[in-house]
Amino acid sequence: MNISESLRNSSAGPKNLRGAELDDTDRLILRLLQDDAKLPNNAIAAAAGIAASTCHARIRSLQERGIIRGYHADVDPAAVGRGLQALISIRLQAHARANLTRFEEYLAELPAVEGIFFVTGDRDFLIHVAVPDSAALRELVASNLSVRPEVAGTSTAVLFDYVRPGTVRPED
Amino acid sequence: MNISESLRNSSAGPKNLRGAELDDTDRLILRLLQDDAKLPNNAIAAAAGIAASTCHARIRSLQERGIIRGYHADVDPAAVGRGLQALISIRLQAHARANLTRFEEYLAELPAVEGIFFVTGDRDFLIHVAVPDSAALRELVASNLSVRPEVAGTSTAVLFDYVRPGTVRPED
DNA sequence: CCTCCTTCGCGAATGATCTTCGATTCTATT
DNA sequence: AATAGAATCGAAGATCATTCGCGAAGGAGG
Numbered sequence: 001m002n003i004s005e006s007l008r009n010s011s012a013g014p015k016n017l018r019g020a021e022l023d024d025t026d027r028l029i030l031r032l033l034q035d036d037a038k039l040p041n042n043a044i045a046a047a048a049g050i051a052a053s054t055c056h057a058r059i060r061s062l063q064e065r066g067i068i069r070g071y072h073a074d075v076d077p078a079a080v081g082r083g084l085q086a087l088i089s090i091r092l093q094a095h096a097r098a099n100l101t102r103f104e105e106y107l108a109e110l111p112a113v114e115g116i117f118f119v120t121g122d123r124d125f126l127i128h129v130a131v132p133d134s135a136a137l138r139e140l141v142a143s144n145l146s147v148r149p150e151v152a153g154t155s156t157a158v159l160f161d162y163v164r165p166g167t168v169r170p171e172d
Numbered sequence: 173m174n175i176s177e178s179l180r181n182s183s184a185g186p187k188n189l190r191g192a193e194l195d196d197t198d199r200l201i202l203r204l205l206q207d208d209a210k211l212p213n214n215a216i217a218a219a220a221g222i223a224a225s226t227c228h229a230r231i232r233s234l235q236e237r238g239i240i241r242g243y244h245a246d247v248d249p250a251a252v253g254r255g256l257q258a259l260i261s262i263r264l265q266a267h268a269r270a271n272l273t274r275f276e277e278y279l280a281e282l283p284a285v286e287g288i289f290f291v292t293g294d295r296d297f298l299i300h301v302a303v304p305d306s307a308a309l310r311e312l313v314a315s316n317l318s319v320r321p322e323v324a325g326t327s328t329a330v331l332f333d334y335v336r337p338g339t340v341r342p343e344d
Numbered sequence: 345c346c347t348c349c350t351t352c353g354c355g356a357a358t359g360a361t362c363t364t365c366g367a368t369t370c371t372a373t374t
Numbered sequence: 375a376a377t378a379g380a381a382t383c384g385a386a387g388a389t390c391a392t393t394c395g396c397g398a399a400g401g402a403g404g
Contacts, residue, residue: 022251022252027252030245030247030252033244033245033247034244034245034247035244036242036243036244037209037210037243037244037245038209038243065251066248066251067247067248067251067252068245068246068247068248069246069247069248070208070245070246071208071209071210071243071244071245071246072205072206072207072208072209072243072244072246073202073205073206073209073240073242073243074240074241074242074243074244075202075205075206075239075240075241076238076239076240076241079194079237079238079239080194080199080202080239087289087291087298104333104335107337108335108337109337113337114336114337115287115334115335115336115337116333116334116335116336116337117259117300117331117333117334118331118332118333118334118335119259119329119330119331119332120329120330120331120332121329123329126259128289157291157292157293157295158291158292159289159290159291159292160290160291160292161276161288161289161290162287162288162289162290163276163280163287163288163290164286164287164288165279165280165281165285165286165287165288
């Protein structure tokens with residue numbers, strides 16, 4: 001390790017290859033990878049008008065800075081035996097609101113849970129679940145939610161459809 | 173005989189590659205790719221105890237059957253200038269419920285929209301949005317939702333947190 | 345029981361892609 | 375103008391994806 005490296009490492013700021021701000025090229029890269037994570041690096045580089053090695057370095061920097069949090073396959077829930085989706089709003093007991101994180105972690109462990117919204121207002125949580133059928137939905141609410149001492153009440157709404165458009169686009 | 177043969181023989185379900193049913197190997201592949209879409213094919217093959225070419229054929233089959241719908245990068249919304257998330261429930265005018273699909277497509281076009289829940293009950297839609305700040309949230313509701321003739325009313329709840337646990341789930 | 349036929353799995357070869365590296369160019373500062 | 379730090383580039387080598395022919399397993403029908 002040389003002097004400049006030790007100076008960088010000793011500084012309290014994030015060890016960015018570049019500054020914290022994103023330029024237009026970064027935003028383009030993010031948009032392309034959100035749309036299709038399998039897009040080859042050289043195709044992204046061509047679209048951005050930069051060299052492949054430069055594009056690769058930028059993508060790695062985005063990952064190391066936590067801007068790209070990961071890459072995930074989008075699997076059809078119905079194809080894996082989860083044909084029914086629902087939103088369940090959960091009210092907690094007032095005294096249980098000290099351990100919100102614990103309950104959130106419990107929810108995250110449930111296999112049916114696809115998303116957890118920790119929301120302001122009269123409710124505490126809104127969870128998005130995918131289950132095989134209505135019997136499994138009832139079983140989930142009865143045996144995994146209502147029995148919990150923290151839970152004051154639940155309200156379930158079945159989903160007709162759920163769409164996730166192109167995912168998060170950089171502000172434009 | 174090898175390990176994979178005995179595993180397949182011990183499982184009761186059908187093992188069609190072209191058929192509609194998924195066997196244990198398919199489910200393992202799906203789980204691994206959901207967790208990390210960048211996982212190399214040969215690593216998946218090793219984890220499943222099958223040859224790389226066989227694994228590749230199975231993954232392609234899963235894609236062609238629409239079970240794997242795509243691969244997407246997970247981008248931190250706060251890093252791209254969308255530090256505020258909210259859930260907006262939308263009630264439609266009764267006469268506007270004939271063109272639900274049209275309105276859903278309109279919502280999908282909005283850059284701030286991350287997810288659209290088409291829900292049963294007293295509300296019609298619940299949309300998950302990510303915006304830069306509260307001013308942008310107010311602007312979104314006022315200029316993109318309330319002004320639409322189909323919209324009878326909206327109700328907005330700011331999110332403290334949103335977690336998608338499907339990405340880190342170790343097992344079913 | 346035998347043969348045909350389909351489906352699936354396998355290893356090897358080839359082409360594409362990823363990843364690293366040293367050198368060059370750019371930019372901000374002195 | 376000179377310097378230092380950062381970003382870019384092209385090329386090389388390692389890794390990976392994809393295709394292909396072949397063989398084994400399981401049914402269907404004779």
